[in-house]
Amino acid sequence: MTFIGHKREGLKMFKLYGAHILCLLLLLQQVDCQANDKVQIDGPLENKDFFVKEGSQGGMMLYRFIFQPPVVSLRLTGDTDGIIEIVSDGVLYLNKALDWETKKVHKLQLEGLNASGQKVQGPYFINIYVEDINDNPPTFEKNNYTGTVRQNSRPGKPFMYIKAIDLDDPNTLNGQLSYRLRNHFPNPFQEMLFQVDNVTGAISTTKAGHQYLDPAQEREYVLDVEVYDMAGQSINAFSASTDVRVTVLENLWKSPGLVKIKENSTEPHPISIAQVQWNYPGAYYEISSKETPSVKLPFMVDNNGTIYVTEPLDREKKESYSFYVYAKEEGISLSYPVTVNVTVEDINDNPPVCNKALTKFEVQENEVAGNYIGTFQASDADKEGTINSRLHYDIVYQNPKIPVDKLFRIDFGTGNINILQSALNRQEASNYSLKVEVTDQVFKTVCDVLINVIDINDQIPIFEKSDYGDVTLPEDRRVGTVILEIQATDGDEPFTGSSQIIYTVTNGDPNNTFSIRTDPKTNRGYVTINKVLDFETTPMYYLDIGATNPEPLVLGTQYNSSSFTKLRVAVTDVDEVPVFLQKTYTVEMLENVTFGTFVMKARAYDPEGAQIKYSLKNNNRNWLRIDPLSGSIYTAALMDRETESPYVVQIVATEQTRASKSSMAQLTLNLKDVNDNPPQLEKDSVFFCHPLQGNQKAKIDVHDPDIYSYIPKFSYVLLGDNTVQNNWNVSKDGLHAYISPKNINLEEKDYDIPIKINDNGRPPMEGVVYLKVKVCRCVEGRCFIPTDPSPFPTVATAIGILVAVLIVIGVILGIVFLRLKRKSQSQQISTKANPASPAELQSLT
Missing domain, CATH: 2.60.40.60 (Cadherins)
Incomplete structure (x- = not known):
């Protein structure tokens, strides 16, 4: 019995100490794992939250609860799931791994029991939050995807979506997916024609795909798409892949081609003229002008893409239109717009028009038969180069009909006018009026033509003098001065090229020192100084002057000596300036x-x-x-x-x-410029608000009178005694220098801070400047300056001034009355000493 009793006691002691040993091992394991993190691993009974990664190894200690009598043991209830346990020594531990996908939070209650097993403390609420780890790979919802895309689809607009799922926590990188397009087959351009949005899985065309996809060249593509978890940011991310088969369809969104519309249509409007269609249903359409600035268009488009002209068009106002048609969805353009070009076709709806109300030509009276006189011009607003604007000409009337009718001929197709007979005589008829009929296929117009018969140049100019003698001029006579008037006459018709006279110095003036201006009304010539005269160079000019007409003389007529004259110009010396x-x-x-x-x-x-x-x-x-x-x-x-x-x-x-x-x-x-000036202060004072707060600085504004000064190269040195050095600091930050207080206990007053500035030029120049630094009370960020006393007196001051004035006035009046009294007494004494005569007394009364 004694042996049996000792055996039972031994088992009891083994269990007791075995529990302590287990706790100690778990505690040592936890201490070893967490010692470096300095995490508290034990504590009193209280509410507690724990965060544990799923998949953690079994036998993991979470915490050791310390308790005092009367508590001798602990009881754990709640979502233990046979995984979470606590030993009698207060150690809370896991006997196997937790799983986030199974349960995300374990809610437990902890109670303190006495020796009788009764609850004496608690319950305390223990929450164990399971943290997700990346233990689930992503999977696509489908093994294979198929889709279609239209040729020339807008780059970046999705035409299909792919989707994968991941069982890990979507709020962490573990469950965040990233899609990638690895390649597509075929890839004839060695350039990706498709792209996938890494977040949404949207598949769209690239710019190259928009340009190159063509069902006539390649109709089907296989896209190798993969998905990664952990947002594709880790080498340890799981991945999956799938194939996406894309069929390229013909682009329906294209220009309808050139549209032709007859002008001035009488049909009811609007009239359908063309059709556009977006690749997918649900789009609506808008048109806009291509012109800048934008113009109102006589066109519209409905929701089916049908384009209408809304009113009759006039080719003569505008012969072509070009505008855009947009396909839109929710206000956003689905692709580039297509261009619609409209040509307005001409009809013969405009009569010929005379280019001038009266067309004039000139013909000499000796003109030879068959010679060209001129081209009559008319126009037609219908389209140029078409039969609608082709014109024919015919002379239907001539006045006068002398010497014969039909003296002139006009070409039926060109409008060229020629003379038919050499029978013109200006004395008989100085002009002829013609009616020219102009016709197109439908209309006719009559225009007026006047042909003036001009005199022939068979008379030469004749000078009134063959020699105009001598003219004497000082060499300082001003350029532009008229020195002589000359006159020649011409017997041809006045005011024509045959009678107009041109005067020219033909000899004796190689440098064009003189010029001659003609009055067109009188044919009088004015000889003028054209260049500065110089006695030292040319003291005398011998001028030969000729008179000619701008029109050539008729055959057999020539200029002779009557059309020439002479003039001599003497230049006298004048003392000129250097x-x-x-x-x-x-x-x-x-x-x-x-x-x-x-x-x-x-x-x-x-x-x-x-x-x-x-x-x-x-x-x-x-x-x-x-x-x-x-x-x-x-x-x-x-x-x-x-x-x-x-x-x-x-x-x-x-x-x-x-x-x-x-x-x-x-x-x-x-x-x-050379570098010969030291830097100077732009502003000689700065201020800081009192009391100082620290981290304050003020910019030192400097300039250098030299043109090549480069302020960023300036260097600054704070001078002064220890007090200055201990209280202030000068620093440079990029382009500018700053002064800042080292001592925030500086008193409120002005400080003169000496600073040496070097411009580091060639040669370097430096100077010492004194910057006045004010430490002052501030109001709204500025130094507060006490206002000067008011210029107006206070009430007390005013009363004092008034009393003083009254006293002064009283003293003055007193002095005046005293003097008057003494004067009166003096007069009385004088009267007693020298009595006045009765007459004087009478005059005084």
Whole structure:
């Protein structure tokens, strides 16, 4: 019995310690797994949530609940499913793997029991959330897919869909699918003709497919499509594939071809003229003009794609139309529009029109029979080059009929007019009126033609003088001055090319110094100075002048001495101003050239040969000097481009005669920049709002007077004592420099901060600037400046001023009354001493 008792006690102790050993092993396993993550693995009895990945290995410890008496054991109830257990030592563990697809949440209750097995704590609610892992591959809903697509379908518009499913959690990458088109067969262009949307599985054509798909070339394609889970972003993703067979159908969406419509149709409108059709049902259609700006179209399209003309058309207003037709669905165009071209066909609905109300021709009275006079022109608004616009001409009337009727002939087809007989005589008939009948196939029009018989040029111009003598002119006489009037006459018909006179200097003026203008009404000639006279070059001109007509003389008539005259022009000397070889000079120089540097040489001469002396005018800065004899110009001072550029002066050339005449030329000196100026402050002050908040900075605005300054290359150094260095910081960020406070406890006042700025030029220039930094109270982001005292006095001040004024007035009045009183007393004393006469007293009363 003792042995048996010891055996039972041993089994009891084994069970007790065995449980402790299991807990310890699980605890060690969990500690080993989670030690690096620093996850708390034990704690008191309380509500608890756990997140466990599905497929986790059996024997996994979740948590160890610590309890105190009177609790001696724990009881677990709920969705344990034989997987979740707790041992008496409080260790919650899994004895096999969880499955997300079977159950996503296990809801449990935990109770603390005393030694009698009664609940003394709880229940506590324990939720174990199962987290999905990627343990299910995607599968397509169909083993094979079939679809059709129309030729020239819009790229990117789906014509079919494929779909796959995945049992994993769709809210994670595990259940997110991505579709890919691996290839298609055949692939004749080595370019993908189809594409699949990686999210929706929509299949559409690419731009290449829109262009190349043609059922006449290849009618069927097999698309190798695959799907990946984990959104196709992991090498461990599962995949599946399927075949999609696509049949290419002929494109129905095409232009209807050229549409022809007879103009001015009398049929009831609208009239059907063409038909378009989208590849799939359900579309509606719209038309729009191709012209810019858009015009109202006399066409419409219905929901069946039938195109109508809505009104009669007039070819003479518009002979062709071109517009777009769109196929749309829910306001979106389904493809590119098709173009509809309409030609308006002509009918003979316009009569001939005379191009001019009166057509005029000229013919000389000695014109030879058969000669061409001119072409009469009419027009027809019907289509050019058709029988509707072909015109015929006929002369149906001539007035006067002298010397005979039908003196003229017009070509039936071209309208060319010729003279039939050499019988014209201007003295008998100076013009002829013709009626020309113009006809097309339907209409006729009569037009008026006037033929003027013009005089022949059988008279020559004759000068009134054969010699106009001498004319004397000073050489400074202005160009354009008339120096003489001449006159010739012509016996031909006035105001015609036969009688008009043209005057020409035929000899003695090789440089065209003179010109002659003719008055068209009187044929009077005006001899005019055409170029500047120069005594030194040509002191005397011997001119031969001829008079001619613009019309050629008739055969047998020639110009003779009567049509020529002579004129002599003497030019007298005038003292002229010096002449510069150039009126303007432009020179470029560096601004830092040394004194005495040669700039340029001015050159002038005096027409009379006098000596020239040079000087400068408007040399306001005295930067230049000129050699008075040679005209050479040199620098005379240090120049500065930033002060003035360009520097413009006048060069004066003065003849060394009693008259001392002079002339000027202009010198423009363009100074080229050198780096000779240090950077400067654009704004000499910035401010920060008090109290300082930290992370504040203000931009330092700088500029450099030099033209080639490049602010991004500037460097900045903060100067000053330790106080400045400890309180402020200067930094550079890209293009600009900034100042910022290091010490946020700066008091409210103005600070002068010295900064050295270097422009890093060639040569480098640097300077020290003082930036005034205000630390101030701010109102609406600006420094608050106390308002000056009001210019108007307060009430108390006003009362004080008023009292003071009254006191002053009282003192003045007191002084006045005191003086009047003393004056009165003085007069009384004077009266007693010197009594007035009775007459004086009477006059006073």
